[in-house]
Amino acid sequence: VAVEQLHPALLEKAEALKEELAGLEHKMAQGSEFNVDENKRYAQVTGVVTVYEEFVALHENYEALVDMAHGGDEGGLADEARAELQTAVPELVETTARLKARLLPQHPFADKAAILELRPGAGGHEANIFAADLLAMYVRYCQLRGWKHEVLSKTDHASGSGITEAALVVNHHGAYDRLRHEAGVHRVQRIPSTETKGRVHTSAAGVVVLPKMDDDGAAGAAARTFRPDELRIDVMRASGAGGQHVNTTESAVRIVHLPTGIIVSIQDERSQHKNKEKALTVLRARLAEKELREKQERERSARTGQVSSVDRSDKIRTYNFQQNRVTDHRCNYTLHDLEGCMQGTKLDLVIDQVEKREADDAAEELIRKLETK
Known part of the structure; x- marks a missing residue:
């Protein structure tokens, strides 16, 4: 196994954090009380320095x-x-990889729970079936990890x-940071059960991954409230399968966020109040993700030397049933165990490779910034 040599700029950053921690500990020894931000910073720096000293x-x-x-x-x-x-x-x-990851800038929503939205794309009814397969894959993945989860709608x-x-x-602390790499278009190539001539069909499903913003009571986006003139809330009778309770009460809720045009519809619960709560949860997440994406776009366009990175792309992954393979196009990694991936047991192997590629790109960008200081 090859031992990766960390770039001197990264080691210098680790040494600087070690000095910062010594300063914070000295301040603490003097009896100074830390405010909320200082306590948070102390915890962050301690975590990095602990791994650095182990390294x-x-x-x-x-x-x-x-x-x-x-x-x-x-x-x-x-x-x-x-x-x-x-x-x-x-x-x-293993410790070198952990230290490298700790030295890189953390995603601003890294500690959040997650909301995954799935919709069929091109490919007719087969796309609907594949979207359901992906939902089942993520549910099994959560079950295997012991993550609390719920099908919201x-x-x-x-x-x-x-x-x-x-x-x-x-509803797991940090689930967003792990699952955000699933955002994008997932393509499937397989022979549908209705296909009589054995032809392989290609269809797709889209996955949107949002940070759940109201799970910790924090300020800002997490506790976002809305002015009455920001929202239009429509109530209607639920439609679709549901037995005797469907269409008897106006429990379905549709919320339109007027400034952005974002629409959220929920009809899962029999209670209008519960559906409204769920819809507001999704709306907060979509708005937070939209604002972060716009901020990143502004920062990216302001940079002169842009680098390639594992951003959300159109087609991120292909699932080929005939060849028993899953290929992630962002990092050119192929897993020859499609069933294991769809059952959730091997999905981590794919996500690990995407995260490694993202970390490598982020390390290059960080080194470039540190060297130009």
């Missing part, structure tokens, strides 16, 4: 073992060193198979 100790041990392994075989020390390197190298590789296709839309809320 330094492992790296020093690794270099000592390499010297011993290449030295004379006095008393069998070289053999012992080579044996110890079998465990020392993987530990150092789901509209079944008139045929009884597939969906026309769905929203899944994942």
Whole structure:
């Protein structure tokens, strides 16, 4: 296993954070009380420095073992060193990756829960079926990780198979940071069950991943309230499958955010009040994601030297059933276990590769900034 050498600029940043932590600890020892922001900063810096000190100790041990392994075989020390390197190298590789990730700028919504919205794209009824398959994949993924989740809304296709839309809320701290890489167009290539000539059809489904903004009572977007003139709230009778309660009360809610034109419709609950709460949750998430995207676009256009990055793209991933493969086009990674991915057990392998590519791009950008200071 190759040991990655961290760029000197990243190591300098780690040393600077170590000095900052010493300053904060000195201030604390003097009896100074920290405000909320200082407490948050102290926790952030402590987390990075802890990993950095672990990295330094492992790296020093690794270099000592390499010297011993290449030295004379006095008393069998070289053999012992080579044996110890079998465990020392993987530990150092894992810690180096953790330190690199810690030194990179965190996504502003990294600690949020997530809302996933799924809709069929091109490809007819097969797209509806694939959208339902993706929803099932994410539900299983949450179950495997022990993440609390709930299908916020789901509209079944008139045929009884597939969906026309769905929203899944994942109420787990940090779920957004992991799942945000799923945003984009997912393409499927397979032979539909209705196909008589064995032809492979291509269809697609779109996934939108939003940060859940009202899960922690924080200020700003998390506790966003709306003026009466910002919203138009329509109530109507629910439609679709639902038994005797459908169409008997006006429980379905549609909220239009007039300044942006964003529309959210929820009809899952029998209670109008609960549907309104769910719709406002989705609206807050969509607005937060929209504002962040616009801010990032402004920053990107202001940069002179742009770098490629794993941003949301049109077609992010292809699922080919005949070839038993899942290919993520952002990092050119192919997993030859489609069933494992669809069952949620191997989805982490794909997400890990996308995150690695994003981290590499972000590290290059950070190094460029540090070197120009």
